[in-house]
Amino acid sequence: MHMLKKAFCALAMMAATLVSVHAEEKTITMGTLSWEDLTPITGITKKVLEDHGYTVKVTSFSEWGIAYAALSKGDIQILASQIDYVAQDYWNKNKNRLEKISPVSHGLYQGIAVPSYSSIDSIEQLNANAEKFGNKIVGIEPGSGLMNDATNAVKAYDLKLQLLEGSTAAMTAALKSAIDRKENIAVTLWDPSWMTQKYEMKYLADPKGVFPPPQSYYWIGRKGFSADNPNAREALAGVYVPIADIKAINGAVKDGKSMDEAVKDWTDKNADLIKRWENIKKY
Template sequence: MRNIIKLFTAAALTLMSVASAQAQEKLIKMGSMPWEDLLPISMVTKKFLEKQGYKVEITQFQEWGIAFAALSKGDVDILASQINYITPEYWAKNKNRLEKVSTLSHGLFQGLVVPSDAPIDSVDQLNDYADKVGGKIVGIEPGTGLMAQVEDAIKAYDLKYQVIDGSTAAMTAQLQSSLERKEPIVTMLWEPSWMALKFDVKFLKDPKGVFPPPQTYYWIARKGFSAEDAHRRESLASVFVPIDDITGMNAEINDGKTMEQAVDNWWDKHADLIEKWSVMSD
């Protein structure tokens, strides 16, 4: 009798181990930055992977360095990033422990903006506009890539301007106030952003190419992710969210929807596309 009990116990433990291993194989640990472009596409991808039978856990990071370190150590499996211009140094440092899986979206663009009716159209004309704005460019958080690019533009174009450190929230408030009062302003903006959709501004041309061209979003993963599960890799690679759709989701969030509501609304409107993703991943 004891032998039989031992056999049943061993069999049960074996089944539990197999079930646990299978559950782990179905779990995908996703990293994301809590930003208006990356979080919506991360959540769309999470929703699709869950439709494909996977469990997805999202960990949000505040800094790229921490996110790439977690990915390279295997604390998360996948991360969406723009590795060509936004995070090239982190990619170069960790790429031997990482792999590029697929393209997720394309079109991230950032630069200097002025009101649409401003009498200038190019960065090299900004000195003619300096007196109207007191020689000031309204900035965002110091240390960001966009702030560094604006400083590079000041040097490249010999602009008689000072960049004023601040925050995205403060910049948004000042931009809205200036436009409502029909006052001149020079600031910085990016797409996808609800601000680029809502505010009547124009991006200044950049003939010297100081600001990066439109950028691509990639899913990157810890080394070995694709080889471990072909279906998981194909499911991830099937997802592509147009940049205008990301902007639209952000506009809905700005108008009062939660992130989940905006993503669900986009999902409901794109049932045919999601079905194509399912076919592509099979």
């Protein structure tokens, strides 16, 4: 009887351990940056994973270096990132400890843009039309990747226009004011942005190739994530969010909705699409 009791206790402990392991497998720790391209991707993917029965914990980071460090250490399991350009240095530094899981969007682009009614189409035309643009290009925060590229463009094209450092808010206000008056303005801009949805803009051609081509977003994870979490990996692989939809979600946020509300509106509207994504067996 005593031996039977000990065996029963051992089985109970083993069952408790298995339940604990199972619970851990059904929890995903996801990292994000609170930027208008990554936040919608994160929210939509979170919804899909939850539909597959996962508990998803999201941690927001202020910049790439901190996010990649957390991923490499295992503080988070997955992170949506561009790895070919914007975060390429961080990816290259940590890639031996990381893995690419699946693409989730494509179309990130940064450049110098003007209103669609402007008469020029190329960065090469800026000098000849400098006065029309107030002899300036309105930029955003100094030190950003976009401003670094814009600085390189000024040098590469020997532009006589001054590249103004400032903030995204100040650039946005200047852009709105110019468009309201049908005036010319040159700004540093990016996609996906609600501004390219709200205003008819065009990126100036870049024949010297200073600005990189459109980039892709991937879900990346700590090495071994896919092998340890094959079902979550399959769920992630089904998710793809077009850049136009990311812009639309951010446009709704700009118009007063919270990000959670805008993401829910999108997932409700695209329920059939999500069902196709989730055509994989739920685990």
